[in-house]
Amino acid sequence: MTKRKHEENGNGTEENGNNGSKKNKTDSLEGGEGSKAAKQLHLTAFMRPVSLHTGAWRYPGAYPDANFNLTHLKSFIQKLEAAKFDAFFMADHLAVLNMPVEALKRSHTVTSFEPFTLLSALSQVTERIGLAATASTTYDEPYHIARRFASLDHISGGRAAWNIVTTGNPESAKNFGQDEHMQHSDRYKRAREFYDVVTGLWDSFADDAFVRDQKSGTYLDPEKMHVLNHKGDELSVRGPLNIARPVQGWPVIVQAGQSDPGRQLAAETAECVFCSPKNLDAAKELYADIKGRAEAAGRDRSSLKILPAAMIIVGDTVEDAQSKRLKVDSLVHYDSAISSLSIALGTDASEFDPDGQLPTNLPETNASKTSRAGVIKLAETEKLTVRQLASRYGGYAGLCLLGTPESIADTMEEWLKEGACDGFTCVMPFLPQGLDDVTQRLVPELQRRGLFRNDYEGTTLREHLGLARPKNQFFE
Amino acid sequence: MTKRKHEENGNGTEENGNNGSKKNKTDSLEGGEGSKAAKQLHLTAFMRPVSLHTGAWRYPGAYPDANFNLTHLKSFIQKLEAAKFDAFFMADHLAVLNMPVEALKRSHTVTSFEPFTLLSALSQVTERIGLAATASTTYDEPYHIARRFASLDHISGGRAAWNIVTTGNPESAKNFGQDEHMQHSDRYKRAREFYDVVTGLWDSFADDAFVRDQKSGTYLDPEKMHVLNHKGDELSVRGPLNIARPVQGWPVIVQAGQSDPGRQLAAETAECVFCSPKNLDAAKELYADIKGRAEAAGRDRSSLKILPAAMIIVGDTVEDAQSKRLKVDSLVHYDSAISSLSIALGTDASEFDPDGQLPTNLPETNASKTSRAGVIKLAETEKLTVRQLASRYGGYAGLCLLGTPESIADTMEEWLKEGACDGFTCVMPFLPQGLDDVTQRLVPELQRRGLFRNDYEGTTLREHLGLARPKNQFFE
């Protein structure tokens, strides 16, 4: 397995102002009282063109055609860049038929631009913001993935990130010549090896391999080219990659798994972790667990940033924000609400009594186990009926930070200081208004408190995130 | 197999001014004397960032770093757009190790941007010019390919084209988990089925499938969605594709195969055919053959445009152009010259006596058969030694149109009028100068003669090429 080597971080963006190894550090809070500069939040936007919230396309002012209208996407990313966001993330899925037709009919989330083409286009209308594409390790080839991210990184001047997913949706298999979705544990096994191959391919050429000496006619130095010759359990890839080493060395690695193998993959590979903890305690547990696993894997705690995903709803008052949430939730049709619940459970929920409790004899699932367990827990804790659960899952089921700019900033500050996160992955409840509320109302409040940057300091995504540029594992 | 249906071409760009079927037409010349408007050339630029010519990176004024410097690519495509070119084509390959290390060392062509990320970025700095990406049917999945081209087509407002290749370079196999390159005939069999799947996926949704009715909550009409359920010899893909039908219906299909199965694939599927005939007679034979095969397959002759690839070298005089060619050829190092010959032959030529003739007992090849046959023929016809052959193949081995703007325009006019082509795929000998010579000297001469457009008439690549927008095969 690839052993990560990190270069000295020369740009002073490590949060605790300490460039050396932090192996001896026992305090779980980075940038605590002893640090030179106060720790700041990292903010990314986790996007689908119309929003991740299923009712959003019907919200007043929404752009229901944003899935295929680049103009809207350009304005979103430009606003996020003006607000100095670390990155713009594109969610991605590989199948349409993961819900009954009655729900599909309501869905604005299954069809949209493909991430690499979209982010490459958006790289030309922005200058600093990071560009994170979701790509599957289950249904793609490492040579293609390595190459495309390297190319996006070159094209954008060092702003690419890879959101590694193993693809939860079992319907995807049928679009790629397979009858059955690969088992959860096999998907994670392949993902881990896939990561080794991709990062190995990124290191195919030393940074100074391309000599381009017109006089002697030497274009590249073959001594500075590494042939990977990977032959593993799942993959066999010779290399080298047909592209120079990415500007960032490696594009930033992002990972979202929450199950045990998901957390382990994050701990071993990720530099940015999305996750979806339900509350502060769960976030602290997850934070400590993943950072602990990373340390156990020989990594520095500060080499991965944990950014819980949260839908953010800003109002003039808490009640105003609550009523916005009620409004957008009310726009989710029951047909899709119930099917979202089915997906979350990995079981068809349309047969259940809408006004009864969730049955206790639910079957196991090969889709996301974390998700299924989450539904069961929520139903128990809040004693929700199937209908109530469905409208929660039909809209956006994850963490929601809701209130005034000040109250949301209070919560974010608390999470940061309590060691529950290094920032947030912001989910917009509806667009463009929900995004404007975040960039124009919440961000200035965070900046006023010194919790968020007033301007970018570097040019690459690694620099925004305070991550070192990885050393080439095959060359000094 | 997919039967192609074509919509009426409403924009009057069919060259012979005749929208109906031309089944009865026996004359092999389209747009002959009887036509309303004089037939014009189509021009595309076939590119590698530094040039396709192996010596070009050492030519005075060259940009040897263009492989990873987007600024240069932007200026090239903007110049081509200003000259009203139909399309910008990106060649592509999937392996580095297809030559001995002594040649690799000299090569600027093996490493560069990946086509989808590059063309998506370039779509944002241009408005009209077509964007053609090369993508392999041997080493990729139809769901990914269909999706990416559809996305590029949406992002660019209908300017995408797919250069279907089966990948000649046998080294590619090892980067995709295979020990051996798929056999030539199997590659073409898979390519044909792959085309059916991709075009079937593009037709997943009727053009009016996305209703987006905010009141009723219906986002899409499932009656206007087609589930492909393809199960063939090589591929099994369920669908539907997770993206709306492309702006052009289908991105333009381009194909370059020249062997018998290559020609047949072109005849059945392509709308734009690259090819590399050596002279006027060979071009006429190829033109008549492919158009004839297309008719036999039930297609209209005008539904495919044949654009032979030609390197264009413009000089003040013919001698001046010749000396430019000598100069750029002289910059090819012998180490790469001999290995280019080896690739063209599919056999290691470095063992042959440089000053002797090509051995007569050459082994068969699983790479390109056309290419091997071409070398043997050239050696016989021009009685060239191995060394002489090598320097020809080491630079650019294909057709070269060389002379003054007037003499090159004469040749192009002759080829067009003689029924040898519908235009040209221009290969630039060196950049930026060779490209400037074409756009600033040759194109104005062609425009003066009425042989090339003075401005774009439509907005999509199909409109530039005078190709109808395909009907959706599953919906009226």
Ligand SMILES: Cc1cc2nc3c(=O)[nH]c(=O)nc-3n(C[C@H](O)[C@H](O)[C@H](O)COP(=O)(O)O)c2cc1C
């Ligand atoms: C914030 C967030 C965003 C995610 N985005 C995607 C996505 O775009 N595409 C995808 O296939 N899975 C996505 N996932 C799913 C994860 O990749 C993973 O499958 C899921 O968290 C379940 O993890 P587990 O299999 O470890 O239980 C996302 C998860 C989270 C928490």
Ligand SMILES: Cc1cc2nc3c(=O)[nH]c(=O)nc-3n(C[C@H](O)[C@H](O)[C@H](O)COP(=O)(O)O)c2cc1C
């Ligand atoms: C002008 C031209 C451009 C080509 N571009 C590519 C390319 O970018 N990538 C590739 O793999 N093959 C490319 N090819 C090769 C063809 O796809 C095909 O393999 C070759 O013409 C041999 O055809 P055959 O296998 O039918 O003999 C090109 C061929 C021609 C004539």
